[in-house]
Amino acid sequence: MSFSIRPFRRFPVQCFVTYNAGPFQGQGTIWNLSCTGWRLSGDLPMRPGETLSLTVTLPIEQRIEIPEAVVKWSRGQEFAVENVAIEPHTDARLQHCVKRLVQEPTTIIL
Numbered sequence: 001m002s003f004s005i006r007p008f009r010r011f012p013v014q015c016f017v018t019y020n021a022g023p024f025q026g027q028g029t030i031w032n033l034s035c036t037g038w039r040l041s042g043d044l045p046m047r048p049g050e051t052l053s054l055t056v057t058l059p060i061e062q063r064i065e066i067p068e069a070v071v072k073w074s075r076g077q078e079f080a081v082e083n084v085a086i087e088p089h090t091d092a093r094l095q096h097c098v099k100r101l102v103q104e105p106t107t108i109i110l
Contacts, residue, residue, distance in 0.1 A: 010034045011101040013059050017042065021052040028077075030056060035098055037072070037082040046071045046079045054081070058097045064090045 010032040017040055019026050028042025038054070046052065054066040068085035086094070 010039070011098065013101070015059055016057045018055045019044070019046075019052045021046060021050055031078075033094075033098070035095060037069070037080060039078070039080045041078040043077070045077055046074050046081075048073055051084070052081065058093070060097050060100060062093055062097070064093055066090070 011034070012032050013030055015030045015033075017028050017030050017038075019028070019040075019042060021044065024044055026042040026044025026046075028040050028044075030038050030040045032039045038056070048071050050071045052069055052071070054069055055063060056066065057063050066083055066086055069081040069083050072080045072082050074080075
């Protein structure tokens with residue numbers, strides 16, 4: 001595996017996620033987020049390279065839909081995904097959430 005520097009800072013959170021991979025659905029917890037991806041754990045294990053869609057309840061209590069993301073790595077029930085497709089209005093809501101986390105970095109909202 002090659003080393004790469006993440007282009008965006010990650011923020012620790014705890015928020016609910018539902019994800020779909022083909023006909024299968026999983027539920028879990030987002031443990032950190034950035035402008036481009038997520039680290040989560042869930043009841044449906046995923047493998048690197050698999051694609052999925054996400055419904056995330058952000059820390060600011062807004063629900064957003066990510067229509068396509070790809071699994072970058074996995075370890076048991078835990079994995080990280082990178083957003084592949086995101087609507088502009090959804091991206092704006094995610095950016096707003098990240099800006100709030102920058103302003104209040106020690107607050108983890110459930």
